[in-house]
Amino acid sequence: METVVFSLLNGVIYGLLLFMLSSGLTLIFSMMGVLNFAHASFYMLGAYFAYTISSVSGFWLALIFAPILVGLVGAATERWGLRKVHANGHVAELLFTFGLAYLIDEVVKIIWGRNSVDYRVPELLDFPLFTLYGTQYPAYRIFILFVAVAMLVALWLLLKRTRAGLIIQAALTHPEMVGHLGHNVPRIFMTVFGVGCALAGLAGVIGGNYLVTDPAMAISIGPIVFVVVVVGGLGSLEGAFIASLLLGLLQTFAVSIDASFADIFGWLGLGETTEVGRITIASLAPMLPFLMLVLILMVRPRGLMGDRDI
Amino acid sequence: MTAPALKLTDLHKSFGPAKIIQGVNLEIEKGERHAIIGPNGAGKSTLFNLISGQFWPTSGSVELNGQDISRMKPHEVNRRGLSRSFQVSNVFTNMTVRENVRCGVLYSMGHGYSFWRNVGNLREVQEKTSAILEHVGLIDKANLPAALLPYADQRTLEIAITIAGGAGVILLDEPTAGMSHSETDRAVALIEKATEGKTLIIVEHDMGVVFGLADRISVLVYGEIIATGRPEEIRGDPRVREAYLGDENLEGVA
Amino acid sequence: MSDMATENFANLAPSNAQKFRMRVLPFVLFAAVAVLIPLFGPSRSAYSLLNAIGINIVFALSYNMLLGRAGLLSFGHAVYFGLGGYAALHAMGMIENADGGFWGSVPVFAMPLVGFAGGALAGAVIGWPSCRRAGTAFAMISLGVAELIAAMGFMFGSIFGGEEGISGDRMNGPEVFGLSLGPIGEVYWFIAFWTVLAALLIFAFTRTPLGRMSEATRDNPQRVEFVGYDPTRVRYLVFIAAGGFAGLAGGMSAVNYEIFTPEALSLLPSGFVLIMTYVGGARYFAGPVLGAIVLTYMQSNLSDFTEAWLLYLGLLFITIVMYAPNGLAGIVAGLWNGTRATGMAYLKTWAARVVAIAIAMVGVIVLVEVAVRKSNGYGEVFEPFGLHLTPGSPLTWALVIVPLIVGLGLLRHLARDEQEAGA
Numbered sequence: 001m002e003t004v005v006f007s008l009l010n011g012v013i014y015g016l017l018l019f020m021l022s023s024g025l026t027l028i029f030s031m032m033g034v035l036n037f038a039h040a041s042f043y044m045l046g047a048y049f050a051y052t053i054s055s056v057s058g059f060w061l062a063l064i065f066a067p068i069l070v071g072l073v074g075a076a077t078e079r080w081g082l083r084k085v086h087a088n089g090h091v092a093e094l095l096f097t098f099g100l101a102y103l104i105d106e107v108v109k110i111i112w113g114r115n116s117v118d119y120r121v122p123e124l125l126d127f128p129l130f131t132l133y134g135t136q137y138p139a140y141r142i143f144i145l146f147v148a149v150a151m152l153v154a155l156w157l158l159l160k161r162t163r164a165g166l167i168i169q170a171a172l173t174h175p176e177m178v179g180h181l182g183h184n185v186p187r188i189f190m191t192v193f194g195v196g197c198a199l200a201g202l203a204g205v206i207g208g209n210y211l212v213t214d215p216a217m218a219i220s221i222g223p224i225v226f227v228v229v230v231v232g233g234l235g236s237l238e239g240a241f242i243a244s245l246l247l248g249l250l251q252t253f254a255v256s257i258d259a260s261f262a263d264i265f266g267w268l269g270l271g272e273t274t275e276v277g278r279i280t281i282a283s284l285a286p287m288l289p290f291l292m293l294v295l296i297l298m299v300r301p302r303g304l305m306g307d308r309d310i
Numbered sequence: 311m312t313a314p315a316l317k318l319t320d321l322h323k324s325f326g327p328a329k330i331i332q333g334v335n336l337e338i339e340k341g342e343r344h345a346i347i348g349p350n351g352a353g354k355s356t357l358f359n360l361i362s363g364q365f366w367p368t369s370g371s372v373e374l375n376g377q378d379i380s381r382m383k384p385h386e387v388n389r390r391g392l393s394r395s396f397q398v399s400n401v402f403t404n405m406t407v408r409e410n411v412r413c414g415v416l417y418s419m420g421h422g423y424s425f426w427r428n429v430g431n432l433r434e435v436q437e438k439t440s441a442i443l444e445h446v447g448l449i450d451k452a453n454l455p456a457a458l459l460p461y462a463d464q465r466t467l468e469i470a471i472t473i474a475g476g477a478g479v480i481l482l483d484e485p486t487a488g489m490s491h492s493e494t495d496r497a498v499a500l501i502e503k504a505t506e507g508k509t510l511i512i513v514e515h516d517m518g519v520v521f522g523l524a525d526r527i528s529v530l531v532y533g534e535i536i537a538t539g540r541p542e543e544i545r546g547d548p549r550v551r552e553a554y555l556g557d558e559n560l561e562g563v564a
Numbered sequence: 565m566s567d568m569a570t571e572n573f574a575n576l577a578p579s580n581a582q583k584f585r586m587r588v589l590p591f592v593l594f595a596a597v598a599v600l601i602p603l604f605g606p607s608r609s610a611y612s613l614l615n616a617i618g619i620n621i622v623f624a625l626s627y628n629m630l631l632g633r634a635g636l637l638s639f640g641h642a643v644y645f646g647l648g649g650y651a652a653l654h655a656m657g658m659i660e661n662a663d664g665g666f667w668g669s670v671p672v673f674a675m676p677l678v679g680f681a682g683g684a685l686a687g688a689v690i691g692w693p694s695c696r697r698a699g700t701a702f703a704m705i706s707l708g709v710a711e712l713i714a715a716m717g718f719m720f721g722s723i724f725g726g727e728e729g730i731s732g733d734r735m736n737g738p739e740v741f742g743l744s745l746g747p748i749g750e751v752y753w754f755i756a757f758w759t760v761l762a763a764l765l766i767f768a769f770t771r772t773p774l775g776r777m778s779e780a781t782r783d784n785p786q787r788v789e790f791v792g793y794d795p796t797r798v799r800y801l802v803f804i805a806a807g808g809f810a811g812l813a814g815g816m817s818a819v820n821y822e823i824f825t826p827e828a829l830s831l832l833p834s835g836f837v838l839i840m841t842y843v844g845g846a847r848y849f850a851g852p853v854l855g856a857i858v859l860t861y862m863q864s865n866l867s868d869f870t871e872a873w874l875l876y877l878g879l880l881f882i883t884i885v886m887y888a889p890n891g892l893a894g895i896v897a898g899l900w901n902g903t904r905a906t907g908m909a910y911l912k913t914w915a916a917r918v919v920a921i922a923i924a925m926v927g928v929i930v931l932v933e934v935a936v937r938k939s940n941g942y943g944e945v946f947e948p949f950g951l952h953l954t955p956g957s958p959l960t961w962a963l964v965i966v967p968l969i970v971g972l973g974l975l976r977h978l979a980r981d982e983q984e985a986g987a
Contacts, residue, residue: 102878226704290712297693384789417792425774
């Protein structure tokens with residue numbers, strides 16, 4: 001019971017972090033048709049910006065300014081980089097962001113070093129919030145939950161209540177109409193790209209001290225985020241949400257299961273000492289997203305909620 | 311009594327709540343030239359997509375030479391002897407005219423997915439390709455990249471690719487759209503020549519083309535066929551006049 | 565070896581002389597260069613660089629079967645390279661332990677064939693779910709599958725050898741062409757043989773019905789369906805072939821390095837082959853060859869000079885994506901055609917552009933190198949040509965800012981000139 005409750009909480013938190021990343025990715029993809037390969041790099045930038053800002057002026061300013069800064073970097077990238085490549089098609093755009101991910105990784109290594117930085121949970125939140133089954137639960141995790149839900153609500157309000165949101169919503173379901181938006185298409189693109197990157201930056205700010213802040217953090221979470229958007233169905237926000245939570249829970253639960261293949265399939269004659277028998281469910285956790293990707297593709301090539309053929 | 315070349319039975323197609331095709335029944339005999347006309351948005355293109363396997367019908371069936379093809383993919387339909395052209399020129403723009411036609415020829419000559427033969431050395435394929443280019447009058451432009459062809463020639467190439475595989479049933483989607491008068495006349499002559507002995511189904515807006523070319527005409531309005539018959543019958547049909555054809559249109563081609 | 569389909573179209577059918585010049589001559593020259601190189605008595609390190617180049621040429625050419633020819637962007641091509649290499653290493657192990665029998669009669673020289681089989685088999689298994697989609701979804705799927713295989717590589721030690729990988733010995737079994745494959749000079753002949761052969765075969769593939777239809781599917785999958793082909797099937801078959809040739813390169817690598825680690829399956833080499841191919845020029849058959857030569861050279865030499873070589877690689881890649889989407893081969897072709905059409909004037913603006921880029925590069929290099937040394941924190945100072953460039957010295961910043969402004973300004977000026985000339 002204990003493991004189930006904790007895994008559930010941790011899984012939801014991880015899932016929401018994934019959604020903060022995949023929602024921005026999905027928004028950008030739906031509007032611009034670009035899959036931002038550097039998305040996880042903006043997440044990393046968020047964490048590093050927050051580290052630097054919080055070492056000067058504290059965590060709370062970082063929480064506000066780091067995502068804004070990341071958003072500005074994103075908007076600048078769109079304005080002076082992506083826009084030039086746009087004419088050469090989506091593959092060129094994807095390749096541009098691929099190169100960008102490379103660049104950001106290297107620049108981060110030069111500025112902040114090759115090892116992880118000491119980006120800590122703020123002291124104000126560094127205490128156990130409650131004790132459950134004799135185990136303490138850190139307050140910061142609940143804070144992550146809170147921020148993620150707040151972001152979710154804000155995104156929902158933005159989509160449902162504002163003009164820009166209506167345009168974005170229309171673009172989600174009818175991508176071909178984006179072309180008819182008239183002269184401010186470039187500005188909308190720049191804004192959407194910036195906002196999407198800022199969301200990733202926010203995830204970095206609150207995720208960087210929860211997980212780890214090092215130059216490998218982009219490449220380790222990036223592929224998982226891409227799996228989320230493909231499994232959810234490219235271009236579908238609902239799909240991304242479901243897939244994020246599903247993956248978050250799946251991975252967290254798998255980590256907590258100590259059983260090995262031999263324990264589970266022992267009745268089939270699988271020995272404890274065989275190579276396959278020794279594999280534990282926990283050690284499979286990093287592979288689960290990709291296994292899920294392959295499975296989904298075989299059953300439902302368009303993804304869970306995807307209705308677009310791209 | 312052989313099966314009709316194409317038989318549509320109670321064909322329906324809906325996209326969500328929108329019912330685009332609502333119960334189409336049609337039989338087209340082998341060797342017939344059949345035109346489908348109707349106002350914009352009547353569902354002509356959808357009907358073509360249903361026949362050629364691009365869409366699958368919501369209900370009803372499509373039979374090609376007596377065989378049900380309504381749940382087949384486009385390439386499977388194509389291999390069973392039905393070929394179509396597109397309203398917008400849909401050629402391989404990065405290839406030369408000759409290569410375009412060759413793409414249409416390859417599969418039918420048994421060179422499907424082979425990777426052990428040099429296409430340049432397939433003598434029968436080269437001969438067939440040249441014969442088709444000769445037939446449609448593009449042989450002089452055979453080595454030009456398709457993207458550089460003038461519009462009318464691109465439409466011709468579209469037809470050439472469509473007939474290249476030797477299909478017995480040919481669907482042409484507005485083959486003369488956007489052409490001048492003289493170009494249209496030439497296109498009609500070409501279509502007559504290229505589909506000699508084959509079954510032809512054509513969607514066309516130009517009434518001169520339709521009435522000059524077709525053996526029978528079907529009128530599609532709001533996803534239903536309101537009349538099918540020989541050109542003179544269609545011209546005289548009051549429902550057709552009412553639903554679609556302006557009187558003056560008919561005088562012009564009488 | 566240039567792409568007939570893109571530029572240089574002739575109004576008439578290519579004559580036999582043209583066909584020879586375009587299709588045969590480049591290969592004759594390529595093979596001749598490969599044969600002549602040992603006459604200059606290359607050093608050991610030169611040989612090892614040449615061998616690495618040969619392997620990467622085949623790898624990049626196989627990648628371009630997907631990217632350039634079939635229009636499929638893969639982020640996981642190293643999987644097939646790695647699995648082919650592992651297959652070859654296991655086969656080498658069997659040869660080593662063979663006591664007569666089948667493996668006793670197999671020469672190590674034939675290992676690239678084992679690699680081909682391994683890569684093609686992997687392509688056949690993995691390609692089946694992957695090739696159901698094209699475009700962006702295909703790219704993401706290839707990435708996910710690559711991560712999965714790489715993770716499995718670390719998990720199954722008996723096949724992949726864990727962190728240390730598995731190693732082999734190439735000096736076993738029967739000899740072919742009298743090559744013991746011991747000294748690196750003999751390995752060179754092995755690499756040269758397979759590089760030329762694989763390049764020939766990959767070129768031949770572009771001329772087959774399947775090869776032509778893969779280009780047709782890239783340009784217009786809808787039309788392909790209506791001439792009787794299943795685009796999914798076309799992509800799948802091309803994917804298997806590309807996997808096979810990547811595996812062949814892996815087999816060459818297995819013999820050359822005698823070791824493979826699960827790293828070889830990961831995203832990094834997959835990204836590198838993508839960059840090689842694209843920088844070289846995916847639209848041209850010779851592009852990946854050019855890219856493999858230039859980038860392998862850069863990789864082995866630049867990485868000795870600077871720690872930031874990956875940063876330079878990223879900059880080069882982004883610059884190519886933004887300003888020269890047809891890659892180095894495209895630049896060369898443009899230079900050739902432009903000079904032939906407009907003569908020296910074109911060559912002059914081109915040279916001016918090179919100078920401008922070089923000036924701007926000075927600024928970039930100074931900035932990067934000074935930053936790298938400061939970041940390392942060992943108190944090292946960037947000292948080119950006896951200059952002492954510390955992060956605090958005004959000279960450093962002058963050497964960053966002035967060349968950047970001058971170089972970029974010049975480039976902009978040239979672009980404006982060209983626009984005016986064009987208009």
